[in-house]
Amino acid sequence: MAPVTLASDKGRVIGTPDTAGQALSVRGMTVSYGAAPVVFSVDMDVPQGAMMAIVGPNGAGKSTLLKAVLGIVKPLSGQVRVFDRALKEALPRVAYVPQRASVDWDFPTRVIDVVMMGMTRELGLLRRVRPHHRARAMDCLARVGMTDFAARQIGQLSGGQQQRVFLARALAQQADLYLLDEPFAGVDAATEAAIIAVLKELRAEGKTVVAVHHDLSTVPDYFTHAFLINRSRIAQGPVAEAFTPETLDRAYGGRLATAPVAQMADTGA
Amino acid sequence: MSADFVALSLPPLVIGVLAAIACALPGNFLVLRRQALIGDAISHVVLPGIVVGFLLAGTVSTWPMLLGAAAASLVAVAMIEGIRRLGKVEPGAAMGVTFTTLFAAGVLLLEQSDTSSVHLDVEHALYGNLESLIWIDAVGWQSLVDPVALAGLPPELGRIAMATLGIVIFMAVLWRPLAVSTFDEGFARSVGLPTGVIGVALVVVSALAAVAAFDAVGSIIVIAMFICPPAAARLVTHRLGAQVGWSLVFAVIAAVAGYVLAGHGPLWLGFANSVSAAGMIATVSGVILALAAVFGPARHRAGQAT
Amino acid sequence: MAVGWQLRPWRRWLTRAPDPMLREALTFGLGYNATLVTLGATALGMAAGGAGTYLFLRKRALVSDAVSHATLPGICLAFMLMVALGGDGRFLPGLLLGSAVTAGLGLLCVAALVRRTRLTEDAAIGAVLSVFFGFGVVLLTIIQTLPAGRQAGLEGFLLGSTAGMLLPDAVLIAVGGALTLALVAVLHRPFTLVAFDPGYAEATGWRTGGIDLVLMALVMAVTVVGLKVVGLIMVVALLIIPPVAARFWTDRAAHLALIAGAIGGVSGYVGAAVSATAPGLPTGPIIVLVAFGMFALSFLAAPGRGVVAVALRHRRLQGAIHMRQGLLALATGQPIYEALTLRLLTRAGLARADGVATDAGRARAAKALRDERRWDVARSSPSLAGIAATHDGLSEIETVLTPDQIAEIDARIDAPREVT
Numbered sequence: 001m002a003p004v005t006l007a008s009d010k011g012r013v014i015g016t017p018d019t020a021g022q023a024l025s026v027r028g029m030t031v032s033y034g035a036a037p038v039v040f041s042v043d044m045d046v047p048q049g050a051m052m053a054i055v056g057p058n059g060a061g062k063s064t065l066l067k068a069v070l071g072i073v074k075p076l077s078g079q080v081r082v083f084d085r086a087l088k089e090a091l092p093r094v095a096y097v098p099q100r101a102s103v104d105w106d107f108p109t110r111v112i113d114v115v116m117m118g119m120t121r122e123l124g125l126l127r128r129v130r131p132h133h134r135a136r137a138m139d140c141l142a143r144v145g146m147t148d149f150a151a152r153q154i155g156q157l158s159g160g161q162q163q164r165v166f167l168a169r170a171l172a173q174q175a176d177l178y179l180l181d182e183p184f185a186g187v188d189a190a191t192e193a194a195i196i197a198v199l200k201e202l203r204a205e206g207k208t209v210v211a212v213h214h215d216l217s218t219v220p221d222y223f224t225h226a227f228l229i230n231r232s233r234i235a236q237g238p239v240a241e242a243f244t245p246e247t248l249d250r251a252y253g254g255r256l257a258t259a260p261v262a263q264m265a266d267t268g269a
Numbered sequence: 270m271s272a273d274f275v276a277l278s279l280p281p282l283v284i285g286v287l288a289a290i291a292c293a294l295p296g297n298f299l300v301l302r303r304q305a306l307i308g309d310a311i312s313h314v315v316l317p318g319i320v321v322g323f324l325l326a327g328t329v330s331t332w333p334m335l336l337g338a339a340a341a342s343l344v345a346v347a348m349i350e351g352i353r354r355l356g357k358v359e360p361g362a363a364m365g366v367t368f369t370t371l372f373a374a375g376v377l378l379l380e381q382s383d384t385s386s387v388h389l390d391v392e393h394a395l396y397g398n399l400e401s402l403i404w405i406d407a408v409g410w411q412s413l414v415d416p417v418a419l420a421g422l423p424p425e426l427g428r429i430a431m432a433t434l435g436i437v438i439f440m441a442v443l444w445r446p447l448a449v450s451t452f453d454e455g456f457a458r459s460v461g462l463p464t465g466v467i468g469v470a471l472v473v474v475s476a477l478a479a480v481a482a483f484d485a486v487g488s489i490i491v492i493a494m495f496i497c498p499p500a501a502a503r504l505v506t507h508r509l510g511a512q513v514g515w516s517l518v519f520a521v522i523a524a525v526a527g528y529v530l531a532g533h534g535p536l537w538l539g540f541a542n543s544v545s546a547a548g549m550i551a552t553v554s555g556v557i558l559a560l561a562a563v564f565g566p567a568r569h570r571a572g573q574a575t
Numbered sequence: 576m577a578v579g580w581q582l583r584p585w586r587r588w589l590t591r592a593p594d595p596m597l598r599e600a601l602t603f604g605l606g607y608n609a610t611l612v613t614l615g616a617t618a619l620g621m622a623a624g625g626a627g628t629y630l631f632l633r634k635r636a637l638v639s640d641a642v643s644h645a646t647l648p649g650i651c652l653a654f655m656l657m658v659a660l661g662g663d664g665r666f667l668p669g670l671l672l673g674s675a676v677t678a679g680l681g682l683l684c685v686a687a688l689v690r691r692t693r694l695t696e697d698a699a700i701g702a703v704l705s706v707f708f709g710f711g712v713v714l715l716t717i718i719q720t721l722p723a724g725r726q727a728g729l730e731g732f733l734l735g736s737t738a739g740m741l742l743p744d745a746v747l748i749a750v751g752g753a754l755t756l757a758l759v760a761v762l763h764r765p766f767t768l769v770a771f772d773p774g775y776a777e778a779t780g781w782r783t784g785g786i787d788l789v790l791m792a793l794v795m796a797v798t799v800v801g802l803k804v805v806g807l808i809m810v811v812a813l814l815i816i817p818p819v820a821a822r823f824w825t826d827r828a829a830h831l832a833l834i835a836g837a838i839g840g841v842s843g844y845v846g847a848a849v850s851a852t853a854p855g856l857p858t859g860p861i862i863v864l865v866a867f868g869m870f871a872l873s874f875l876a877a878p879g880r881g882v883v884a885v886a887l888r889h890r891r892l893q894g895a896i897h898m899r900q901g902l903l904a905l906a907t908g909q910p911i912y913e914a915l916t917l918r919l920l921t922r923a924g925l926a927r928a929d930g931v932a933t934d935a936g937r938a939r940a941a942k943a944l945r946d947e948r949r950w951d952v953a954r955s956s957p958s959l960a961g962i963a964a965t966h967d968g969l970s971e972i973e974t975v976l977t978p979d980q981i982a983e984i985d986a987r988i989d990a991p992r993e994v995t
Contacts, residue, residue: 017912027912028904030896035888037969041900070459076893077900079912088461096459103453106570106693107301108509117449121460125442153507155570173460230954232947253956305701306637313808352819355882356874361637361697362819366870369812373863376734376809380855489712493705500698531713542720544713551709558702562692570693 019081023048023177023208029078031068038064040232046210051203052225053213057252060230062212063181070096082177092121095175097166099182105155105162112150114165115140118172140171145194160191167195178202180211196222219243276407280423281399285528285550288482289520291433292494294440295475297513300499301451306364307472308495311479312488313368314345317375324382335484342476345371397487399546425485432481439474448509486547493551494520501558504565523554611745612737613847616804618752620843623797624817624835625759629790631818632770632828637700639814643798643807644704645681646674647711650732651718658723667744671799678795681707735806735859751800758793766790767828805859812863813839820870823877842866894919895969902943905932946972952984
């Protein structure tokens with residue numbers, strides 16, 4: 001593909017990478033909150049239909065990378081392509097599940113209303129909520145096992161239930177690419193199983209899933225691809241190639257006890 | 270009796286109610302966004318705004334002063350945001366720096382210019398004069414359909430009515446984006462909502478409400494109505510729509526009860542003179558909030574001790 | 576033009592330098608009362624800057640706004656009570672005592688709303704300040720109808736007024752300012768501890784709640800003493816602006832309080848002195864504007880956190896990042912997509928306009944790639960991760976690590992590959 005000259009809102013761009021066949025591609029992404037970059041010059045490719053875990057130590061820039069991909073934080077440099085298009089054009093095909101702790105659960109609203117927020121774009125400013133919208137929201141709640149909680153005030157939910165509601169909201173977006181920030185953080189085992197079941201369903205439907213993930217021991221079970229980051233990219237690719245003792249050692253260094261690494265290498269191989 | 274009511278009580282009542290509604294509506298979102306004190310800051314900088322408007326126009330005329338107030342509130346909002354973002358100062362402190370400074374500048378300008386001869390003083394800016402907004406041309410209820418008499422309505426009524434209408438339309442149109450971006454800003458941006466613009470629009474609309482209400486009833490009502498009715502409403506319901514509805518009910522109750530108590534309360538107690546209606550409306554809104562804090566069914570946070 | 580005549584007094588005052596009156600005022604030459612007031616305002620400013628620092632560090636700056644507005648009903652009630660008892664309603668200590676009572680009540684209301692309901696502190700502050708102030712205005716209108724109320728002059732408390740102050744009042748302000756300042760000086764250690772690390776303070780035997788209570792009492796004291804000087808609407812400026820300004824200069828709590836105290840003291844001193852030189856120069860606004868002037872200076876020009884310094888650092892960082900990314904792209908033969916990157920490279924003579932590296936560029940690129948690899952290893956090495964985490968990772972690694980450390984890193988990489 002010949003480089004095309006494009007104007008972007010983040011400084012002038014003098015070409016676009018060839019990202020055909022990728023659900024998400026990132027080139028040269030650098031993000032800094034202060035004096036030092038949190039994410040430096042990261043290239044990332046998520047093939048369509050993949051289920052990818054973003055893995056790395058605390059403070060390695062996992063969540064920041066996700067937010068920069070979505071334009072929630074402004075990167076110092078870098079390009080994002082979603083389904084081989086500029087982010088702005090492709091945004092309707094992207095669903096985002098933020099960290100649970102990032103919102104005020106005291107907000108006066110019910111579970112069903114939060115799920116309906118997933119239809120914000122489709123409802124626009126003034127379109128009325130029709131019964132079929134509501135029915136779809138209920139379907140999404142059913143998929144995460146939260147039907148009985150539709151009318152519940154969100155402040156009364158447990159952490160796991162809150163996470164399921166967030167996932168239901170993402171489902172209501174009917175997207176093709178799902179970006180999840182720590183979906184399993186602080187949730188109960190039943191919720192974790194329910195969420196991973198839904199994510200695997202999505203993958204079976206041909207959707208692409210990217211999740212920031214903390215629990216190294218479940219990576220090989222849950223995901224097809226892994227992306228290891230510690231400020232810069234350490235490795236990416238299918239789990240068997242990218243998620244190895246060698247790459248983990250490079251990402252975590254001495255901060256990871258050796259026993260679980262060996263154990264994981266067994267399951268991962 | 271009815272002629273007196275229509276001429277003397279109806280206009281201030283309606284103006285008070287409209288001002289209360291205009292402030293309480295955006296106040297709901299300010300309270301939910303933890304920006305309640307933006308209303309406080311804006312209402313303080315109305316004073317320097319009208320002083321500058323007066324100095325530039327050279328006479329006490331309404332529009333330059335209102336424009337000055339509107340401009341000052343925008344300057345204040347820009348200053349707060351600038352100090353907060355560029356200086357990484359927490360929002361409360363940024364507001365404190367901004368409104369005290371602008372207010373001080375206003376007082377100094379007022380003292381330096383010869384405004385003592387005209388009716389432009391700090392007290393008036395602070396607590397308005399709702400009681401003086403009478404409708405001299407009214408002879409009774411029939412005046413409501415008399416074009417000649419209607420032309421003599423206090424001009425404040427028309428202005429606050431227009432402002433309130435504009436605010437109602439704004440809230441209706443932007444309801445969904447406001448709700449989504451208030452609850453979950455990151456998600457809102459991920460669906461392409463311009464959250465920064467929405468936030469600024471809310472503050473600008475609040476400034477419009479503050480200026481329009483200040484014109485009619487003074488600054489204190491503005492702060493009280495931005496915060497007390499929405500805060501009380503939050504304590505009686507868990508749903509956003511219901512909260513806004515309740516806040517309007519509380520705002521109207523405060524305006525009507527406050528006006529009536531200010532005008533007639535002292536007489537019932539055997540005093541000869543009425544008291545400040547604006548002050549009384551703020552007081553009643555406080556009583557409503559106190560009742561909601563003690564009896565409101567949704568007053569406790571999840572897990573909060575009773 | 577209208578503006579001309581309106582601003583004439585201003586210009587007259589501004590062009591009147593050097594002003595013997597001003598010099599007299601600044602050197603306490605304007606009589607006993609004015610000197611006392613100036614001393615009091617200075618001490619008050621210092622005390623407010625100090626107390627405000629701890630309020631600011633607790634992120635509760637605007638609590639002071641609720642306190643100050645809540646004084647109004649107390650002033651009015653005290654006046655009415657004193658008149659009812661047959662005394663002089665304008666007796667300043669009585670009025671200040673009354674203001675302290677309702678200010679304390681307002682504080683209790685804020686605390687109760689936050690603790691007992693789901694409302695957040697900002698809403699509680701706004702509610703309390705507007706309702707208390709509104710009620711105060713109701714009382715003011717009642718007082719205006721009383722026979723003794725016509726010349727009560729209680730409006731003076733809104734904006735402050737030191738003009739024509741009586742000797743006992745001036746003494747009260749001087750003593751009050753000195754006392755609050757002494758209290759801040761005595762209590763700075765527990766305040767710092769609680770503001771910085773409440774958990775540790777609790778563990779070492781300080782009762783955080785108790786210290787907070789004392790801090791609030793001090794804030795109340797500053798407010799009450801400042802009422803007559805600055806007025807209740809602007810007195811919060813003394814508590815808020817100095818610490819915010821001081822924050823731009825230092826990261827240390829102890830220094831913060833000192834600098835804030837100095838800024839507050841200068842504001843109080845200059846404000847009181849200047850306003851004594853001429854009518855039409857009210858104390859309160861001058862004090863606030865002087866404080867703001869110092870804030871604006873700090874905001875723009877402070878070396879560490881000032882806006883100019885931060886913007887320059889940001890630009891430098893952005894340049895360094897684009898340069899590094901460009902060099903890495905050259906080293907690995909990847910295309911360069913961003914115009915800024917290419918511009919920086921060509922300007923430094925490292926690449927041609929079409930993105931092809933020059934000889935110098937190739938050498939620098941190889942070096943950058945090796946540095947990047949070394950930083951990667953450093954970040955994942957247990958002994959060096961700490962250093963790597965606190966460093967931007969863009970500078971040459973030789974300037975940060977010792978040769979031994981670099982050798983240790985290189986041992987973990989295969990020989991650094993050169994670009995071919």
